[in-house]
Amino acid sequence: MAKIDDIDKKILAFLHEDAFLSNKEMASRLGMSATPIHERIKRMEKEGVITGYRAMINPAKLGKTLTVFCDISLKEHAADYLKQFEQDVMQLVEVQECYCVSGHSDFLLKIVVADMDEYREFILHKLASIKNIGNAQSHFVMNEVENEHFMPWISNSLKI
Missing domain, CATH: 1.10.10.10 (Winged helix-like DNA-binding domain superfamily/Winged helix DNA-binding domain)
Known part of the structure; x- marks a missing residue:
């Protein structure tokens, strides 16, 4: 540290x-x-x-108005499979963020697309082409409450 x-x-x-x-x-x-x-x-x-x-870019100003969080569970969990999934998924331009997580799924993806049609195409033709995906569950953002990579403990330093 x-x-x-x-x-x-x-x-x-x-x-x-x-x-x-x-x-x-x-x-x-x-x-x-x-x-x-x-x-x-x-x-x-x-x-x-x-x-x-x-x-910081506003995706809506570029026609990308749908944000989706997608839980991904893999079939196999050996280190090679995890690494391969990470490499494959980060090649997809729609994927803005990818986290390896604990809990009911293995990965959480933040995906930004124009609309539901583009998301459907993404799922059918891109995400589905990645091997070893066992399950994918989508969560559609209805309202963005906060989206800033802001760390309050940093900004509080101005008050020191």
């Missing part, structure tokens, strides 16, 4: 809220110079605390 102090937490909170915030602006808010901010960010990137920067 990386050593993160209060200043690092504040930097993470700033970046979490606005990845475009300059080192100079963060330094100003923290009463520091930009160089140590830059060095801390580079260290956290190197240590894997910061894993990347990306734009």
Whole structure:
């Protein structure tokens, strides 16, 4: 586990809220110079605390209005089968996220498509082509309450 102090937490909170915030602006808010901010960010990137920067995209604005969570149970559970499923499913562009989970299923997929017709085509022609799937159960999102990769314990660091 990386050593993160209060200043690092504040930097993470700033970046979490606005990845475009300059080192100079963060330094100003923290009463520091930009160089140590830059060095801390580079260290956290190197240590894997910061894993990347990306734009949050609204799928509905691109015509992708149906989100589905799909529970997948596999027939066989040997390590090779699990690894092969992970590799196969991540080749499908409709799959936004894939989690290996405990409980009644083996994997939970987040799938984003335009509509029910596109989802049906996805199930019949793409997901069904993956070997070793024993069962798939779909859960259709009716209303998105929260969809943000936001970590409250990071944003609370601004209040330290």
